[in-house]
Amino acid sequence: MNAEHFKSLLARVLDDELTPAQSVELIEWLRQNPDARVELSKHLVLWDLYSQQTRAERSATAFADACRTRIVAETDRLEFVHETQQRLRRSVKERGSSLDSRTWQFTEWIARWLPSPRWIVATALVLLAILALPGFLRTEGVPELAPVAGGRIEILRGQEAIAAVAGLRLQANDVIRTGSDTKTVIAYGREATRIELEPNSVLKLLTSNGGKQLELREGMIDAIVARQRWFHPMLVKTPQAEARVLGTRFTLTATNNRTRLDVSEGKVRFTTTSDGEAVTVTAGHSAIAAFNTKLAALPQTGSILREIWTGIPGGEVNDLLDHADYPNRPAHRNMLNTFETPVIQTNNYACRLIGYIHPPVTGDYTFWIASGSYGTLWLSPDEHPVGKVRIAAAVGGLPRGWAPPKPGYRYQMPQSPEVRLVAGRRYFIQAIEKTATNSSHLEVAWKIPGAEREIISGEFLSPFEPIK
Amino acid sequence: MTPLDPDNLGAFSELVHEHQAGLRAFIRALGVETDWVDDLAQETFVVAFEKRHQFDTAKNFGKWLRGIARNLVANERRKDARRARILDGPLTDYLVENQNVAEMAEAVESQELIQAMNDCIAQLPERSRALLERRYEANENASALSRIFSLSPEAIRQSLMRIRAGVKHCVETKVAWR
Structure with missing residues (x-):
């Protein structure tokens, strides 16, 4: 190895592109050349300082904000653990002294008056049999076609096409x-x-009386299902899944590569065809069965929560974070069906969009933020806000839609590093904008693997709900 | 640990502002990947805040922070290689054990280095400055830059290295960084 080769390895280190074999060569050279060691350290220090100066998401303010968030979260967690331990200790002490003689006397008195266990079991079995009887009866009702709206409907009975009336x-x-x-x-x-x-849509009736069994080959059904007999639930099969229903209201959508279930009342048992994995989906939740997607019942997507604070001076995000009304006393709350706010002219205004992101496919995602004034974007590695980190910032504002910068405008990249997200999971996300005067707007876009950048649609968002 | 109160955190935030730049550069000099430097630096401040009552105020706070950071980086070596936030295991071992990394970080104030570096970069030709900006501000690698500047990735690496060496030399003439 010579000095020239050392320089090429040094370039690899500075660009995070060093291979293990190159590392071995480099270490050997550093051991023999103390000057090279100093040179490497100086370059690493110098160019990291430069990166801090130039990358918006690495600015001193962005770093200090993230630091503060993590310290507060960690302190909250430690306090919670401490309090829980104290409560447990107190509860163990109290239980030790609570079983006094009066309690024992009462327990014995109850035991004397209770019938023998044999009688209890026999009575319970008779009651169960009476209650279960309706469950064995068949569900009533024969399927009929209601009036047809719109154009033509095809009905195939065997090889024969029959009129849909x-x-x-x-x-x-x-x-x-x-x-x-x-x-x-x-x-x-x-x-x-x-x-x-x-x-x-294409739907096949698998049975015509007794338990209802249907096959949704493609398209969508919107169903209101009356309470079914216990042992005759309604079954709807799709290419990817099976929904088992006893009485509820739901929507099922099947395409050639995925099935989505949205439940608005009651609950539905949803099972994937490929591996038999099952989940119970309750009201207000949805689930997706598709390749490379983790099966889970998640709150329905469609919107994200917007919170607005007014009368808070200052033009930096910290001015909101440090205010007594943040986070619990916003002046206004509403839902947005996409991750963007309209442009408004305002003063001393702050806005937060907070919720969860639901990636449609597993892969590496990039996020962008734009805002009228200072804006920041945080993402958590899971659904818990506690782990959120700042991934992008629009320092001093960015044009709506990330329009090209005007001449003389210092271009800042409001872009996150690539983040790996898993389909079927939800991730906590929040964006904050703080405006002192003039125009306010806030937008967050992402790039789904294999697609172009787009503002995140409500289809992939759900509003924040504190996790119990 | 005393309960967290806003005053406490406020005072600590000032220390974060004062030491963050140097600490991040120090962590990078221990062979941590660029994208993970800030994450480890934040962890360092979280640990420092939790242990703040153990810190002897007569001592150097920056040096104490660097000690915590050094331990956190050394811990990365115990992780699965895919999860570790370092550039290369053996290289990080070497840099963590090597004293001159600490000496580099302590030798000169970060603000002084930043000032000198900005002056030196301002003197660069337009194209060199543009290349540096695309590499660092836009965080684009040699392959992406090769398409923009119509050069091979290796030629981009060489150009960048020449610019970096020139800036480093210029900085050394402006500050006593030996």
Whole structure:
């Protein structure tokens, strides 16, 4: 190795591109050349200082903010652990002294009057049998086609196409296909169950009486299901999953590579076809069955929470973070269906968008922030706000839509490093903008692997809810 | 540990502001990957805040911070290689054990270095300054820069290294950094 080769290895170190083999060579050279050791250290120090000066997300303010957040979070955690330990100790002490003689006398008195265990078991079995009887009965109701709205509907019965008319009694193995501007409803006699088949959907009835079994091959159904008999739940199969329903309201959407379930009332058992993994999805939650997606019931997406503070002077994010009204007393709260706010002219104003991000695929994501004044973006490695770190900042504001900088404008990259996210999980995210005067706006975009940069749509967002 | 109160954290925030630049540069000089330097520096301040009552105020706070950082970086070696935040295990071992990294960090004030470096960079030709800015401000690697500047990645690395060496030499003429 010579001095020239050392320089090429030094360049690799400064660019974080050193291979293990190059590292061995470099260490050997450093051992033999004390001057090279000094040179390496000086370069590392110097160019890190330069990076701190030039990268917005590494600015002193950004660093100090993140530091403060982590210190407060860590202190909260330690205090919580300390308090919990003290409570446990107190509770153990109290329990030791509480079983006095009066308690024992009362317990013995109760025991004397209770019937023998044999009688209790027998009575419970009889009661259970009476209560369970309706569960063995078949569900009533034969499927019928309700009036058709829009254009044409195809119904295939075996090889034969039959006319879709209101009141048509559907049979097992009938396949119903709606057109691009058509939808229809399947009703079940006197039962309140109604299945709305949305445009461009294909549904096959697997049974026509008894328990309801359907196969949604593609498209969407919006279903209201009356309470079913215990042993005859309604089953809806899709290419990726099976939904088991006893009585609820839900929407099921199937495409060729994923099935999404949204439950608005009751609960649905959702099982993936590929590996039999199952999850119970309750009201207000959704689940996705797809390749490379972790099955989980998560709060429904569609919006993110916006909080607004007014009358707080200062133009830096810290001016909000240090204010007594933050975070619990915003002047206004509402939901946004995309990760952006409109442009407004205002003074002494702060805004926070807070919630969860739901990545659609597993991979490396990049985020961008733009804001009228100082704006910062935090992301947590999981759903807990405590682990959030600042990943991007718009120092001094950035044009809406990240328009190219004007001549003379110092270009700052409001861009995060690549962050690996796993589909099927949700991640805590928040963006804050603080404006002293003039225009205020806040936008956050991301780049889904393999796609272009876009403002994050409500489809991938859910509003913040404190985790209990 | 006493309960956290805003005054306490306020005073500590001032120390963070004062020492953050030098501490981050020191952590980088221990062979930590650029993208993880700030994370480890924040951890260092979190540990320092938790142990603040153990600190002897007669002693050098920066040196105490660097001791904590050195331990945190050394701990990275116990992690699975994929999870470790360092550039290369053996190189970090070497740099952690090597005293001259600490000497470099203590030899001169970070603000003095930054001032000198900014002066030196201001004297660079336009194209060299643009290359540095794209490399650091936009965080683009040699492959990305090679497309922008129509040069091979190796030529970009060599150009950058020449610029860096020139700036370092210029800085050494302005501050006593031996």
